[in-house]
Amino acid sequence: MSSTDMNAHKRTAAREAADMVKSGMVVGLGTGSTAAYMIERLGERVAEGLEIFGIPTSDDSEDKALKAGIPLTDFSAHRRIDIAIDGADEVQRGSLNLIKGLGGALLREKIVAQAAKRFVVIVDGTKPVDLLGERAPVPVEVISFGWECTAELLAACGARGVKPRTDRAGSLFVTDTGNMILDCHFGPIENPEKLADKIDRIVGVVEHGMFLNMASEVLVATPDGVEHWEP
Numbered sequence: 001m002s003s004t005d006m007n008a009h010k011r012t013a014a015r016e017a018a019d020m021v022k023s024g025m026v027v028g029l030g031t032g033s034t035a036a037y038m039i040e041r042l043g044e045r046v047a048e049g050l051e052i053f054g055i056p057t058s059d060d061s062e063d064k065a066l067k068a069g070i071p072l073t074d075f076s077a078h079r080r081i082d083i084a085i086d087g088a089d090e091v092q093r094g095s096l097n098l099i100k101g102l103g104g105a106l107l108r109e110k111i112v113a114q115a116a117k118r119f120v121v122i123v124d125g126t127k128p129v130d131l132l133g134e135r136a137p138v139p140v141e142v143i144s145f146g147w148e149c150t151a152e153l154l155a156a157c158g159a160r161g162v163k164p165r166t167d168r169a170g171s172l173f174v175t176d177t178g179n180m181i182l183d184c185h186f187g188p189i190e191n192p193e194k195l196a197d198k199i200d201r202i203v204g205v206v207e208h209g210m211f212l213n214m215a216s217e218v219l220v221a222t223p224d225g226v227e228h229w230e231p
Contacts, residue, residue, distance in 0.1 A: 006124050007033075009221035010087075013122040014038035016226050017085045017219055020120065023051040026078045028112035029065055030086025031058040031105040034122050038085050043068025055081060057112050058105035059176050075115070084116035088211070088218075089136040090129050091121065096218050096231045097192055099132050101139030101209030104165070104175055110207055110214075118216045125222040131188035132210065138184045139165070139209040140199060144172075147180055150204035157198045159184035179206050 014037035021027055021042060029039055039054075039061060046052065046069050053073040056062035065072060086109055090099040098121060100106050113119045129135060138159075142150045151162045165173040165181040173181055189195055192210050199208045218229040 005223070006126065009124040009223070010034040010122070011037040013124065013219040013221035013226050015041040017120050017122045018042045018045065021045070021050065021052060021083060025052050025082035026073065026080070027052050027054045028081045028084025028086070028116050028119075029054045029056045029061045029070070030084070031056075031061045031109060032087045032103040034087035034124070035061060035085065036064055038122060039064045039068055039070065043070055046070055053078070055112060057086065057108040058103070061105075079115065081112060081116040083118045083120060084112050085120045085122060086113065088121050088123050088127055089209075090132055090134070091123055091127050091215075091218050091220070091229075092132050093128050093130060095213070096121070096215040096229060097132055097213065098211040098215060099136045099138060099209050100211055101141070101181070102136065104139075104173060104181060106139055106181075106209045107141050107175065107177055107179070107207045110211060113211060113214050119214055121215045121218040123218065123220055125220060128220060131190065132192050133186045133189040137161075138186055138189075140182045140184055141175060141177075141179045141206040141208070142182055142204050143206060144180050146204055147182065150202060151182055153202045154182060154184050154199065157195065157202075159186050161185040177206075
């Protein structure tokens with residue numbers, strides 16, 4: 001699949017998800033290339049009269065929302081989100097478990113997804129997998145102090161490779177919340193719940209990129225149209 005076709009599919013799924021939003025809703029605004037198309041479409045609908053408030057999952061999505069004219073709010077005013085819309089790096093067929101975080105916003109994305117009454121995921125046809133970890137690493141957000149020790153403990157959980165993420169300049173990547181990300185290559189994960197529990201027990205770990213039993217619906221854009229998957 002060419003990058004042009006992939007982007008067209010992402011845009012199709014993103015716009016269809018954005019059209020699910022109704023006036024009066026608080027909307028979780030995802031991060032990444034697919035979510036950017038969703039924010040663009042919501043901006044068009046706001047210009048047409050849609051009345052919503054958005055809660056962004058990253059500084060980048062906040063900037064895009066403001067440029068699109070979407071009014072923003074936060075959790076001090078709204079504890080619950082009506083619908084959150086975001087992309088994913090992998091979607092497991094059947095369970096709709098996800099790997100997210102290659103865009104670096106997994107912590108805020110998971111907080112928003114957890115607060116949402118409905119969590120809609122938008123992906124192109126390259127993202128579905130039979131088992132999580134088939135293609136994507138599991139991003140793990142960690143505090144910088146002692147990250148080398150945290151990395152060793154993650155390796156002891158079965159990761160064949162644990163690498164600190166770097167930015168384009170080669171410096172350590174820093175999340176919007178001031179933490180590091182360790183990309184952990186586990187390969188196909190037979191029991192993601194068990195692995196998630198092990199990772200959660202490691203001191204120094206802030207959050208991981210496995211979103212288990214969280215998606216309400218996944219929109220998969222293919223050359224034949226958008227498929228709607230439910231758990």
